[in-house]
Amino acid sequence: MKITTYAQNLHDLNLIKDQGITEVILAHKNFARFGKLSTEEFISLSSRAHEFSLRVLFEWDILMTETTFQEVIQELPDLIKHVDVLRVQDPGALHWAIHHTDRPLQFIAENGNHNARALKEWIAHAPGRMERIILSIELSKAVIEEYVQTLTVPCELLGFGRILLFYTPRSLLSPLAPEKLIQNEEILALGESEESPHKGFPILENRHGTFMFHIKEFCLVEFSTELRDMGLQYFRVDLRWDKMEHLKILKSSIDNYKTEIFDTFKDEYAQDLMRGFYLVNKTDVLFPKLKNHRLQKREGHYLGEVMDAEKGSHLAISLKKDLRKSDKLKILHPKGKEFEVEIFSLRNLSLEDVDIVEAGSVALIQYMNGVWVKSQVFLA
Secondary structure: EEEEEOOOOOOHHHHOOOOOOOOEEEEOOOOOOOEEHHHHHHHHHHHHHHHHOOOOEEEEEEOOHHHHHHHHOHHHHHHHHHOEEEEOOOOHHHHHHHHHHHOEEEEEEEOOOOHHHHHHHHHHHOOOEEEEEEEEOOOOHHHHHHHHHOOOOOOEEEEEOOOOEEEOOOOOOOOOOOOOOOHHOOEEEEEEEOOOEEEEEEEEEEOEEEEOOOOOOOEEEHHHHHHHHOOOOOOEEEEOOOOOOHHHHHHHHOOOOOOOHHHHHHHOOOEEEEEEOOOOOOOOOOHHHOOHHHHHHOOOOEEEEEEEEEEEEEEEEEOOOOOOOOEEEEEOOOOEEEEEEEHHHHHHOOOOOOOOOOOOEEEOOOOOOOOOOOOOOEOO
8 A cells, every 4th residue: 555645845755755655746726725836836846756756646626617727727738747647626627637638647536426336437537547536535444445446446545634624715714814814825713613612623715715624633544454455555644734744653654553653643643633434434423412312201101292382372282191181290391391280271172171182182281381392291
């Protein structure tokens, strides 16, 4: 299993060469979401990479309108001469690359391409040219293994790096940020959720829009041996927001994983790490939490549920048991508050005063302030 990673300057490039890595991803600021290289810097770094016998992978992963697309393709002929491979994400970019270049292609299928049939179609769309598929980190271990073994081209997976949660082409930070915070055409901030206690989400705005990342970073280094055994051929390390010097310990751990050494690295690393969906697909784990346990309480003398609460008129109760006018009730509010009720008005759906309403029907009792729909009703 080979490692691929990014270089943003000559220092990064030297570290990559020293670790025996054979390729490097370069990101031009006009073509890559997080690219920082100008054309002059890109060509210079690409030339040095070739001097180091590194394959140069050109990342083209921005979201483009037709206007943007027509603008950027004007620059491509001069840049393509300096690269070995094109990595594309936009289908339009892939189509252009097929018909206007002769370079090998890698398709970034991290967003919305989670089934084998779609991935096979992308490979077939560039016959003889598609040399790699970049898989989504949202896939489970079992699915990754299936795709690695059934797809006809090598697969790549992010093994260490940030998790992108949200993207918009709009500039969300600059209207709020003073000019002094804008550095190198970027604004950095931390966000927090209004709906949960989570905070510290890294947010970045650049010329391509606004990006929000998970508070934890993605890491599958512990499973590198397993991934290698299942046939994964490329393991991507993304240190563009951290110290590139970490590449040494990561490369060593990926090649020959040792628990004690990597646990020490994790303890010292600035961010918490997570493995995402790799071991278990947890997309449905929140559903039980969304169910109010108070609304599921059925033990004891459960009578039914409040279906309607009309102020000054009635409470309508869907009955599981017979209800008599002489009964006393306990009503459990969805928020946990309890009410004790003595019935002095009992009617059926024909609005007739009765002494009993049978199970399976709806009983109307007097209204009680504070009782909501979905409250659970018990015989006291």
